[in-house]
Amino acid sequence: METVPGYTxxxxxxxxxxGARVGDRIRIVQRDGRVFEGILMPRYALSAKPIIVIKLDNGYNIGVRVDEHTEITVVKTREAILREAAAGAPAVVPLLEEQPPLEKRPRVMIIGTGGTIASKIEYETGAVKPAMSARDLVEAVPEIGFIAEVSAEVLMNILSENMRPEYWERIVDAVAKSIAEGFEGIVVAHGTDTMAYTASALAFAFRGLPVPIAFVGAQRSSDRPSSDASFNLISAVLVAARAPFAEVTVVMHGETGDTYALAHRATKVRKMHTSRRDAFQSINARPLARVYPFERRIELVSEPLQRRGEQELRVMNGFERKVALVKYYPGMDSEIIDFLVDRGYRGIVLEGTGLGHVGEWLVDSIRRAVENExxxxxxxxxxFGRVNMNVYATGRKLLAAGVVPGDDMLPETAFVKLSWVLAHSSSFEEAKRLMRENLAGEINPRHTVDLYPRWPH
Amino acid sequence: METVPGYTxxxxxxxxxxGARVGDRIRIVQRDGRVFEGILMPRYALSAKPIIVIKLDNGYNIGVRVDEHTEITVVKTREAILREAAAGAPAVVPLLEEQPPLEKRPRVMIIGTGGTIASKIEYETGAVKPAMSARDLVEAVPEIGFIAEVSAEVLMNILSENMRPEYWERIVDAVAKSIAEGFEGIVVAHGTDTMAYTASALAFAFRGLPVPIAFVGAQRSSDRPSSDASFNLISAVLVAARAPFAEVTVVMHGETGDTYALAHRATKVRKMHTSRRDAFQSINARPLARVYPFERRIELVSEPLQRRGEQELRVMNGFERKVALVKYYPGMDSEIIDFLVDRGYRGIVLEGTGLGHVGEWLVDSIRRAVENExxxxxxxxxxFGRVNMNVYATGRKLLAAGVVPGDDMLPETAFVKLSWVLAHSSSFEEAKRLMRENLAGEINPRHTVDLYPRWPH
Known part of the structure; x- marks a missing residue:
């Protein structure tokens, strides 16, 4: 067996x-005096860059860029570490999986679309790179090579606040192409700001999905070794390669530590914090699975909508642009609704108050909108919770005006769904009917009391 | 001592x-066969209605309407109950406070504005009354009479989704009048849908506040004895009468059980669930206090901004109407911003993505808005979290265009604040400066990691 497999x-x-061998604890001293210490890992060689991969004591792998001035010493051999561990010493003993034969690893495609995850993996330089190719991701996080036979493609480089329906359509096409080519799972690297919108766009566009799709991003623009990018990427590749479900998911940190990530159903997830690593949370639903990247383990939390290989790929791409999401506030002027009607909008998602209300002075404008189909x-x-427009008079007036109740759908998901529905229905009535149907898990018919978070007080 | 004080x-x-005396366990059998059993409570007589108040085993008091066909029997005397309890029996022994002398109870004004809390207290008939006067609230929840010398006024009867700045102004005036008249605490009964908006409007309008103001409502339109209306009302009266802080608060159920209510700072609270009793939760802040209504206890959780009696009442009433709250979504058309500019709006609160972003194609329209002051x-x-527009290029572009970062303010609070600020600043620059100042606890300069809720996974 090779002593340093993958290195060139x-x-x-x-x-x-x-004299270092994979599994030894080594120390790397750089010309500028920086010191790295950890377990030497095998290299999954996608490129010939001069990088040595070590596993730090915190469980993370980092890639250290080396040159002729770098000094390497073996601190402790693998045998000594294992001996001490057997005697009860608190040594770090990484699971050194043998690289599986190529033909056994599932084929996973990583599609890069932009965002923070593509700007922060260069541990060895400390520099925040503005745009990194998906191939660079593989380079920087060698562990994903053990999980899957990874291919990578940079589809676009868009900050996610600049995402819009035309890009959703391009991502749908790229993912569909990869699935048709036989990839067994797809990872979409995406900025976090609007990741949930794009992920749910894919959930509606793929009416049949034979493999899992994992959206992944990074919350922190930082050069720290404990950046969430690699943890999340390993988790996402694991989901794409091995998850039993064939759904569109968002895979991000589950808590502030590095224990597990969560795979959220795309239509039920929301970015709930500006900066925390565990910003993404399922609303009105439990996540689909907990993902333990270092243990290579996926634990189902919810029943999947469909399992891997159950369905044939059916793509219904296309999103209507003339759809608005309008959040209600006290005193909101009805001229805002009128404006959308006059500008030829085809759909409006209202984000009302409570069980689904808006000020009664808007009802006439809303009725006029419905009359305009x-x-x-x-x-x-x-x-949180579910719209119920039968309880109070205002809700009943809005129902009478033709408003479609959105059940327990997130406002953002309802917006994406309406954009999709309007592009794929042949009549006003069909569109209204489809909005009430549960197409991609966006409606959870049964809420348990424990779905509500526990608040600090 | 009177055996049945307050009854006529x-x-x-x-x-x-x-032969019943206060403290005895009695059974009331109605003509229609319905039976009520509980401890006879003294009556705080505000009206001469034929109602007998008993404390149920679940801790709630209910008022039972009686007539000449009602039959009453004593199940167990107070002495027998106390004897058994002393011997260890699991008897319900309510704390039978003597009614304090009138001059010792703080004077509390309850101002009714409408909403569910005013439509559901009639336990004895099971009917959902559409509009109940604040005096009826006192009638139906006799316990508040032990806590405070309660006065009541029906100011308006508005479903809270129909609230708007002109009503905020009327409520400010009514509250100011009551404070000037010497009331030591104010309760505002309000529908829950937009309660947080109205409460924060008052927080900005009262620049000096000598007494606590407690907004209160009911989440469930139900005729169940365990309706949250009375629990919340007792808690709110307790806050108004006895809280050490002089702030505007929202007082609502803290959890699904009947253990405690929470007093939330008005500028940091949000309705987070369509129907749960614990729908109101503080965001980016801990609540101000836990309130145990049955134990008559208030436990401070956060440091108050100001304490009772520290400040002189200063009222700055008035809210600008031409303010919009605009939630961003992928692909949002810039014509929506242009429309608001053209319609003479004076303020726009954007609800952007992540750290404070919108699509770059909106920047020109936003710059034009700022140029129009x-x-x-x-x-x-x-x-959750805090806007930070210095991290990414989009944020910096928006700052350069003149956008004011909203720090960790809730979008709804920022909307109300901007409406207030524009009515009380003499220049564009002063308005922008005030938006960045912490006027009423709407900005929490320091977040601890435990402010984020614990999510179910």
Missing amino acids: GIARALLERA IVVVMTSQTL | GIARALLERA IVVVMTSQTL
Whole structure:
């Protein structure tokens, strides 16, 4: 067996000179005095860059860029570490999986679309790179090579606040192409700001999905070794390669530590914090699965809508642009609704109050919108819970005006769904009917009391 | 001592005929066969209605309407209950406070504005009354009479989705009048849908506040004895009468059980669920206090901004109407911003993505808005966390265009604040400066990690 599998060039030469073997604890001293210490990992060689991969004591792998001035020493051999561990010493013993034979690893495609995850993996330089190719991701996070036979493609480089329906359509096409080519799972690297919108766009566009799709991003623009990018990417590749479900998911940190990530159903997830690593949370639903990247383990939390291989790929791409999401506030002027009607909008998602209300002075404008065959859907700005427009007079007036109740759909999901529905229905009535149907898990018919988070007080 | 203090007319006659005394366990059998059993409570007589108040085993008091066909029997005397309890029996022994002398109870004004709380207290009939006067609230929840010398006024009867700045102004005036008259605490009964908006409007309008103001409502339109209306009302009266802080608060159920209510700072609270009793939760802040209504106890959780009696009442009433709250979504057309500019809006609160972003194609329209001296404020649709527009290029572009970062303000609070600020600043620059100042606890300069809720996974 090779002592330093995957290493070439100067990296290989340095390791051989030091007598280091994979599994040994080594110390790397750079010319500028920086010191890295950890377990030497095998390299999944996609490129010939002079990088040595070590596993730090915190469980993360990092890639250290080396040159002829780098000094490497073996601190402790693998045998000594295992001996001490057997005797009860608190040694770090990484699971050194043998690289599985190529033909056994599932084929996963990573599609890069932009965002923070593509700007922060260069541990060795400390620099925040503005745009990194998906191939660079593989380079920087070698562990994904053990999980899957990874291919990578940079589809676009868009900050996610600049995402819009035309890009959703391009991503749908790219993912469909990869699935048709036989990839067994797809990872979409995406900025976090609007990741949930794009992910749910894919959930509606793929009416049949034979493999999992995992959206992934990074919350922090930082050069820290504990950046969430690699943790999330490993988790997403694991979901794409091995998850039993064939759904569109968002895979991001589950808590502030590095224990597990969560795979959220795309239509039920929302970015709930500006900066925390565990910003993404399922609303009105439990996540689909907990994902333990270091243990290579996926634990189902919810029943999947469909399992891997159950369905044939059916793509219904296309999103109507003339759809608006309108959040209600006290005193909101009805001229805002009138404006949308006059500008030819075809759909309006209202984010009303409570069980699904708006000020009564808007009812006439809303009725006029419906008479113009604009689909008007009601959701709630409370986010949690379910719209019920039969309880109070205002709700009943809005129902009478033709508003479609959005059940427990997130306002953002209802917006994406309406955009999709309007592009794929042949009549106003069909569009309204489809908005009430549960197409991609966007409606959870049964809420348990434990779905509500526990608040700090 | 009187055996049935506070009772008059038929109620008194029935009790005397049965030989019942306050503290006895009695059974009330109605003509229609319905049976109520509980501890006879003294009556705080604000009206002469034929109602007998008993404490149920679940801790709630209910008022039972009686007539000449009602039969009352004493199940167990107070002495027997106390004897058994002393011997260890699991008897319900309510704390029977003596009614304090009138001059010792703080004077509390309850101002009715409408909403569910005013439509559901009639336990004895099971009917959902559409509009109940504040005096009726006192009638139906006798316990508040032990806590405070309660006055009541029906100011308006508005479903809270129909609230708007002109009503905020009327409520400010009514509250100011009551404070000037010497009331030591104010309760505002309000529908829950937009309660947080109205409460924060008052927080900005009262620049000096010598007493606590407690907004209160009911989440469930139900005729169940365990309706949250009375629990919340007792808690709110307790806050108004006895809280050490002089702030505007929202007082609502803290959890699904009947253990405690929470007093939330008005500028940091949000309705987070369509129907749960604990729908109101503080975001980016801990609540101000936990309130245990049955134990008459208030436990401070956060440091108050100001304490009772520290400040002189200063009222700055008035809210600008031409302010919009605009939630961003992928692909949002810039014509929506242009429309608001053209319609003479003076302020726009954007609910952007992540750290405070919108699509770059909106920047020109936003710049034009600012050039027209429209104050544009950025908040985040994540709700949790803090806007930071220096991290990414889009944020910096928006700052350069003149957007005011909203820090960790809730979008709804920023909307109300901007409406207030524009009515009380003499220049565009002053308005922008005030938006960045912490006027009423709407900005929490320091977040601890435990402010984020614990999500179910």
